Amino acid sequence: MAPYEALYGRKCRTPICWTELYDKKTLGPKLIQETEETVRLICDRLKKAFDRQKSYADWRRKDIEFEVGDQVFLKVSPWKKVLRFGKKGKLSPRFIGPYRIVKRVGPVAYQLELPPQLNCIHDVFYVSMLRQYHPDPSHVIQVQDVELRPDLSYEEEPIQILDSGERVLRNRRIPMVKVM
Numbered sequence: 001m002a003p004y005e006a007l008y009g010r011k012c013r014t015p016i017c018w019t020e021l022y023d024k025k026t027l028g029p030k031l032i033q034e035t036e037e038t039v040r041l042i043c044d045r046l047k048k049a050f051d052r053q054k055s056y057a058d059w060r061r062k063d064i065e066f067e068v069g070d071q072v073f074l075k076v077s078p079w080k081k082v083l084r085f086g087k088k089g090k091l092s093p094r095f096i097g098p099y100r101i102v103k104r105v106g107p108v109a110y111q112l113e114l115p116p117q118l119n120c121i122h123d124v125f126y127v128s129m130l131r132q133y134h135p136d137p138s139h140v141i142q143v144q145d146v147e148l149r150p151d152l153s154y155e156e157e158p159i160q161i162l163d164s165g166e167r168v169l170r171n172r173r174i175p176m177v178k179v180m
Helices: 003-008 029-059
Strands: 071-075 095-104 109-113 124-126 130-132 161-168 173-179
Touching: 071 109
Parallel strands: none
Antiparallel strands: 071 095, 071 130, 095 109, 109 124, 161 173
16 A cells, blocks of 8 residues: 555545545546646636735734944844853843844844954844844942942832832731832
């Protein structure tokens, strides 16, 4: 038996057998004409299905373009394990940066200005590896003076009590305070 029959449990319908089972067997030019019509019908249906799937895929797709001097984030893959940026595995960052675009290499490739610690990475990236960075003053973290003790510990001082409550366990009460 053929591998198709073993896998699906029925005979393979070749172009010779594409006509309906109850029809009489046709021979000669009529068989070729029917086979060509069937192939044309199959191609039309495949094209319709392809166009429908393409329209679904294109619905959310948008062309991304950047200008020289824009700030972008660089997408890094945590699964490649070639370079690790701080943490490894699930907790590693998905995007690093922002980095400035130095020049546009092609219609979909950009050269970035990378820091010296990333000199082992080639500086030209495909557009899908980049995300636009919108400058936001809340991204800038102000470093406050922290007084460290000789053993490198420090004391946190609460500024304001926002909320208080009490948690009741089986035979204990635990006071809870939310401070800022």
